Amino acid sequence: MERMAASSEIREKLRNKRRALQDTLVKNKNEDDIQALVPSARFNVDQQPTAMKEAEGSDEDPGETLRRTFRAQRQRRKKKLLEQSFVQECHDAEDAEEVPNARRHSANEGSADRADDSVVSTRPPTGSQRALSVRSEDSSSSQHLDTYVTRHLQEKLRAARSKGESLQQQEASEVSAEPVSRLQRLKNRDTVTRFDREAEPISAGRQDDPLALRSRVKFREAGRRVVKDLPTAEEAFNFFTFNYEPEPPSQQEGVSRKRQKRRERVKKDKGEDSQEEAEVEEDAEAEEDNQDQNEYQSEDAPLVRNEDDLFAIDHSPQDFVEMRKAEYVAYRKRVQRDRELLFTPSFRTVPTSVKLPENMKPRFLEDEGLYVGERPPVSLTNENILENRILKMAEGNKWFGDDGKVIALPDPIKESSTRPPLFHMEGDLDPALQTVYRKALKSKYANLYIAGAADPEGDYQLDVDVSGLIFSHHPLFSREHVLASRLAQLYDQHLSRQHNNLTGHLTDKLNGLRNALQNMMKIHGEQGSSEALRQRISEYSLEVRNTRQLRDTEQEKDRTLLRSVIKVWKEIKALREFQKFTNTPFKLYLRRENVDRASDERDYEGEILAEVLELEAESEGEYQKKLAEYKKQLEDWKLWRRKQKAKRKKKKKKKKGLAQEDTEEEDQDQDESESEGPFEEGPAKPQPPERPDVDSMEQWVREKASRIRRKPGEAILIPELSASGSITASELCPRAEIARREDVSRRSLFIKILYNDKEVSRTDSRSLSADFRVHFGQIFNLKIINCPHSINLQVFEEVGSSCSLLAQVFVPVPDPSVVTGSAPIEEFEFSSNQRVMFDHEGVGSDVPLSFESDGSNRLTLLTSGKLSCCVSWGIGEEGVPLAPPVSQQPGGTHSGRWHLDAVSYIGASGLYDMKKIGEWATQSRLDPNDPKNTSIMQLLKVASSGEVTAPDYFRLEHLQEEFNFVTDEELERSRRFRLLRLRNQEAPEFRNYKFVPLLEREVSDKVFQDYEKRLKDGEIIDTREHLDPHRALVAKYLQKIRESVINRFILAKHFYQLSDLVTEEEIPSIGILGINLFKLAESKRPLKPQRKERKKVTAQNLSDGDIKLLINVIRAHNIPIRKPLGNKPGQSSQSALQGSDWYLSQVQVRPFVEVSFQRTVLQTTTADGPNPSWNEELQLPFSAPNGDYSTSSLQSVKDEVFINIFDEVLYETGPGGKERGTSIHTQIEKHWLGSVKIPFSTVYSQSKIDGAFKVNTPAVLLGYSREHGGSSSVYDQWRSTHGGTFLRLFLTIEPQLVPGESVREKIKEAEFDSQEDERLLQAAEKFEKEAAQGFPDRPCITTVTDLSGKTVFITRYVRPLNPPQEFLDAFPNNPQEATTLVARFVSLIPSLPDQVSFSGTCDLWSTCDQFLTLLAGDEEEHAVLLCNYFLFLGKRAWLVIGTAIPEGTTVYVLTHEQSGYFIWNPSSGQFYNKDDSFCPLQTVGCLVNADNVWYNVQENPSPLNTNFDITKSNMWKPFFSRSFSHPGLSSVQPEELVYRPIDRAAAAELQDRVEKILKEKIMEWRPRHPTRWNRYCNTTLKQFLPKLEQSRGQDVAEGHRLELQNLLGDYRIAGFPLHLPFSEIRPIIEAVHSTGVHNIHSANVEFALAVYVHPYPNNVLSVWVYLASLVRT
């Protein structure tokens, strides 16, 4: 009941509110209260759909018309209203809350509180509201509307009143007769009052909800009941007058009942009431129709829920409260909320004023003459949307340019597509139609489109008018035709000459000149000569002479032409008579023109006279000139003569001679000079000029005149050629002629028109007429897109069905000004050199032909003729020429490429020519404002500004200079810049240079010292370092190769692949997927755990100390044992006799292993005996050079792991003096026994090394022997074959580093070139891939990289090569010896792993001559050389590619001899039997010889189990097989090796130097102790060394030691010879240092050192160092 109380309370409040509201409403009508106006306006909008529904529902309603008018208006205003409501959105939230409540209240209390204002009730409520709303929204405009509405409503009301008195009664009793409409009104009113209703608790409203709901429900039920039985009037009255106050539910009941009654009544009286009914109906509809868009929906929402709650009536109120769902956000509201967040840009055009800053007018740059590119096309809608969007943004205006448009760059897209369309061929093609790949060929014209040709306006038309052709010679010409055509030609020539009338011209000119000259002479004669006048006279006379000569030649030509015309005509006539028929219609008439003989003769004579006179004058002048010259020469000569005379004083003729010559005549002079001897040339004596000259001259002139001129009085002959003659009919002709004529009639011709080498059309074929003329008269209109380059007309001749090309005529592309109509038809000559012969009268072509009876004077005629045609540009409809603009004509490329245009127009060389560029620029009408052209314009400006200092190059970036803040020189000088640049170039010294100083002055020159030194070293070879000039050279060369290779690698390093950057799972195969799935199921901790690969660490995030080298020293075999003699000096005399007793009692050896790496030295504990077992793990830290842990840096680490075996020797030294007996002093000495060297690079690349290493023991160990007394015979046997010490080791790097990817792969990626056949390379790749798939652990190499980085097939390296002749001569009878000698020679060439020299796992194979020159190489070079030697020696030898310990993948040599297969280690010279279990070779991958590569496909790859019979294809897979035969690859090796002879002197010198250096070093290593050298021992040792070399370190140990022992009886000796191949001094020092001999610190130690260098051919040196320590006992 609390609820009830609450509701009543609320009701009470509401009532109060309503009263207040009514007041407000009244005000509303007076249009004063804005507060109220806005919401009501909104409500009006909301009601719109209602109205619509009503309109549909009750058409007959008179009020409906009114509504319709409203509706129309409302719709019109809807937008504005929406906006208004949007403004009010803050109120809406409240609204949404309150509206339902309000409505519920009204529903609840509708009947009870009908405190209605009469004014309100007298009008239909909705109508009033609408009127109100209309007014509110736009009062001024809807004033009349409002009145109209009011009137209508009042009318209606009146009608309604008259109908229903009961209604009025109700009104009077303050009970609303229209509950529903009241409801509506109240609703509205509630909304209106919401501003002054803050006090109302929302919770109360909520509590009311169920009530309200229930009331509704009941109302409905009641409504349903009404349908069944209608209540009486009395009931209705009771209903209406009943007081419902105390009990709301019953009241509700009452209300509903009342409503029912009312309804019933309403049905009776339509008119006013049906309106309300419609309202009710609408409400119901709204309930059903949740999609309703207006805000009533939120009111209706609870109604919808009512339906559900119908069944929950019995529940407690709490349930209802709880059942209330989360607020449903109405669509409309959501839209509104979205509106806050979302923005939908309108697509209307934005007015320009908005886009520009205030008071700005748009500026159009283009109109101002600035260059504006073409904007990319954007649809107007999109542009509008974009603009609207931008405007919405803050500072949106900055996106707009001055013209009010969005700023945009010019369109970068080409107008026309340059990509040809792509057609996909579907289905299988006929094999004959299969496409064949041809290398792409750039078409000359493909891209040279005329700009604008793509668009329809810009179509260009080229008209080709082919009018016809005339043959000047044709194979089918008869002889007469030949003559006739010649006649015609001559006649044409004559006519043209006549037309030009050059002769007359020249004659006139000559006369004029003569007159002028005469005038001048006259003046000259009268006034005396002035210099200028004389000059002019001479010029004129020269001119006269030239003109006369010209005239003479022209006259002569005229004359000859006339003669030949007449001659040919005569010939024709003769021919016609002879053959008795006529073929040509030509007739020549000679018209005579008689002249007046007398005047003619006078002219003629006068002409001759004038000419003679002139000639005389000329010759006179000539003579004068010559005379002057002569005199001058004479003077000279005399001068000279005098000198001569003076010289020849002995000849006494001097004076007389002189006198004579001074006076004598020229003749004598001449004689004199002649007599004077051959050394003087006499000046020519001038001819006597006048008389003979005049005669001969006149004669010559007359002759000439008669030759070239008409005789005086002779009639002038004018030839006239006419084609009026008749041709003899065919019947009258001989058969041959008939045949010819028939042939002619069979022929027809047509012309193909080729435009840019493409046939575009052809003429009809026209038959050849008898006069060998063809008329086509066709005009072809070519629409062109490509710009014209060539127009070619091809003349074809058709005989029957076959046609042949006669000739081609190239027609120039016309100027754009040449347009159809105005262009004249031009004749183009053509000819063909085809040889044609006929058996009929036709003369043929290219056939000698003679018109003389004796066959002389042959002439050969070629088919030729003239084609008359005309090419011009078409004219469009309005007389516009359809020619492309001038600018595009020459280049014709796309307008965007001006540079190219220029180049194609004036040619590349023309770019240097300013004038040409300027010409082109003006012609092509460059837009000076287009930024693309700035460079050219700039250039032109410079050129035209008068400074002709324009550079002799073409600037492409003319603005560059402006950005240079310092000059290039200054930049070069800057040390800091240099440093930065060098670092960027990755110069080795600066690659990891940190902290380039900020200031120039802080960069010291010292920084560059190393670098500059290295650069300088490029030229200067430091011999001191290398002890041997040759090796220095080699080292230099090696360095150079290294640099070039490194450069390649740096290139390759910057060539990234996806896998370098992104780690990604491989695509799993089904199997792997399965395994992975299976893994999910497997137990977490299996009983038998599988070994897991260590995690590999990428080298990037490592630092010093992170990496450790782990060495597990397991055990050693067969370590040399001490000899009693050395140990027990005191017993030296008897020791030899002690034998086995001693052996048992004495310690044989106490070895330990010392590992040194990067200056860290670690050692194991000491073990006992010759076969000790240590099983210790040593950890050595590793630090990369410069702290650079990149892969490439790690690969280039040159450090080696030295593993030395020492014997720990304890000496009891006598304690000094009195302490004897109480204490024992022992001294520990360590004696070096042997060493193993493992380069770090090997460990790095293999990540772990495990195996027994052969210890490099010296040939002789003084004080030690390998004799193991009492050992078994089997052991002896083993030892005898492998007299070596073995050390079992396991090495690895912790953590495991990812070995660098083979650069070879990268090189392949980078496509370094190869000279091998592509097919071979592919096959090789396939072979290797298959091999790797089958047996991943077996190496297979088919192609290798040579020193220049090219890929070479491996078999090319194998070829028999001669070893040094000395070796062959040394043992002529013992080939076995020679073999070992050769092997030793090869092993003496120092090894230099490629990995170290060329950072990166890159095998470079050098050829044998390169190898011998470099004197350094990898295993493969050794192996190749050894193999080639063996082949030369006649052995069957192969290269074996496999894996060995410790090298990893390496190359050995396999030989086949009678005793079986032998495996040679080329680097050590050792050989092993195939069955030798201690062979370092572990797996055999493939065999290589010169012919083939065989891959091992046997089960077990170890050499022990490998069958080396390569013929068995199930064991060895050959590379070249029947399917892919050996293509005959030539060897890369030289024909023959040339060796340099042995240089003993150099060796001796080197020997001394090495010895000196070593002695110095040993003393240096013992800084605190005196180092004494035992000279006697030195010399003794020195004598031993050559013997050791001879025996190659074998079998001399014993005698040797004894000898030494005898010599140095009192000393305890420990020593050994070291043997090394010589490369540099450093390794020797290292080796000596690693033995630790210098570490003996006992006081009385002495040292002995001897060095021996044995030279071999080609500067291969074997170095022996004998080291011994002697302790005097």
Add this chain to the structure above:
Amino acid sequence: METSSNPSVFLLTVNGQIEGANFPDYDSLYCKYCYVYGHDWAPTTGLEEGITQITSKSTQSHRLIWNFPLEITFKSTNPSGWPQLVVSVYGPDVFGNDVVRGYGATHIPFTPGQHTRTIPMFVPEPTWRLQKFTGWLLGRRPEYTDPKVVAQGEGREVTRVRSQGFVTVSFHIMTKDMKKMGYDAGPSSPSAVQSEAQSYVK
């Protein structure tokens, strides 16, 4: 540090925080950061690398908030190789595997003052569709061998990436001796910085 009037290095101090991220589809992410800088740079104090806590989205907002502090000081002699902050975000996928959710890098601002940077994040795309699927299934998506590659251009042309979201980082930058060395990093007036940051965010 350097008190002499002729300094040979300049200093750059970065204070700031990785504020948060916006990854619409992912939750429970953490972030790793590191710096990439040139040869002439060296950190003097502060942490060069770090890893944040795992953060989850709140029910209200879609942002992931870390507010993880950054603090480092560099010294340098050369503005070339200016430090870049590289962030990579990781989080569990549907199966709980820790997978990468994004890489991103930004240059440390060079103007003194406060800056906010929104770094777009991206991940490399699998080469094949199938790999995409298996990567999803096995929780092994493609990752960069080294997150630092996103700070350099070299080799990036071989990768394809997909954008994922954004990480917001705020910086407080201090420099010392820059001007003395002749480098003017521009005005540090707050308004300019603010507007710049604003425009960047936009």
